[in-house]
Amino acid sequence: MFLVPTSRQAHDLSRSLERLFDDSFGNAFGSDARDVAQALRSPALDVTETDHAYTVKLDMPGVPKEAVKITVEGRRIGIEAEQAQTEEKKDGERVLYRERSVARFSRTFSLPQEINEAESSARMEHGVLILTLAKRVAKGGARLTVN
Structure with a gap:
């Protein structure tokens, strides 16, 4: 067969692991590293x-x-x-967190x-x-x- 189906639970687990990795990676190396990971x-x-x-x-x-x-x-x-x-920064505004x-x-x-x-x-x-x-x-x- 040409497609291998995966369950929704496997997809959710994969996303959870990605977020865990992204958060750890991003905290250790800065927000630019998180952008690369995602x-x-x-x-x-x-x-x-x-x-x-x-x-x-x-x-x-x-x-x-x-x-x-x-x-x-x-x-x-x-x-x-x-x-x-899209960067929509207004004067006096700063980014606290970005996903x-x-x-x-x-x-x-x-x-x-x-x-x-x-x-x-x-x-x-x-x-x-x-x-x-x-x-x-x-x-x-x-x-x-x-x-």
């Missing part, structure tokens, strides 16, 4: 299939559609994006069948990237002559 995220995704296409949905909240880069190489799909941090930082999203996976890039599409709706990936149809069979 830099790369792997968005959650759902994949469904019909006879003609795959539909992939990825959670990418706060990421503008212009920042998303999608690569299709046969059966392999790569998705990358960067969510920029929201520049985030890079990256996810690569393989599907069971090759994708037809020309007939595929992508759109962003309410922070969810929706890919409709058309399956590549095998070309008509050829006849062989027996010699």
Whole structure:
């Protein structure tokens, strides 16, 4: 199979461990180190299939559609994006704690069948990237002559 499902509890445990590491790492080396530790995220995704296409949905909240880069190489799909941090400091204001930082999203996976890039599409709706990936149809069979 092409995807290995994990339970929600495993995801929550992973996030708890990341936060523990990030807090310890950030306290020891400053807030810049915490930004590096949280830099790369792997968005959650759902994949469904019909006879003609795959539909992939990825959670990418706060990421503008212009920042998303999608690569299709046969059966392999790569998705990358960067969510920029907005600095909205006012005079006399100082940051006491920051968890929201520049985030890079990256996810690569393989599907069971090759994708037809020309007939595929992508759109962003309410922070969810929706890919409709058309399956590549095998070309008509050829006849062989027996010699």
